[in-house]
Amino acid sequence: xxxxxxxxxxxxxxxxxxxxxxxxxxxxxxxxxxxxxxxxxxxxxxxxxxxxxxxxxxxxxxxxxxxxxxxxxxxxxxxxxxx
Numbered sequence: 001x002x003x004x005x006x007x008x009x010x011x012x013x014x015x016x017x018x019x020x021x022x023x024x025x026x027x028x029x030x031x032x033x034x035x036x037x038x039x040x041x042x043x044x045x046x047x048x049x050x051x052x053x054x055x056x057x058x059x060x061x062x063x064x065x066x067x068x069x070x071x072x073x074x075x076x077x078x079x080x081x082x083x
Contacts, residue, residue, distance in 0.1 A: 043073070 049072075051059065063071035076082065 059068055059071070
């Protein structure tokens with residue numbers, strides 16, 4: 001079956017061939033969401049910690065609704081590890 005060259009012909013579309021000029025300059029949309037943190041404040045380094053199932057359960061219980069990584073980081077800061 002032969003492909004028709006009309007299939008890719010854009011002249012059939014409305015406005016094809018006519019030049020449309022923008023009357024107003026394009027504006028960038030306003031930023032949405034939270035601003036990015038400075039690179040010095042980003043926490044993108046990972047540390048692997050192996051725990052027993054019992055230790056993990058105790059840690060999750062003490063952390064409550066706070067993510068475990070945040071809880072452990074705050075514990076380490078409280079002990080002066082990062083000073």
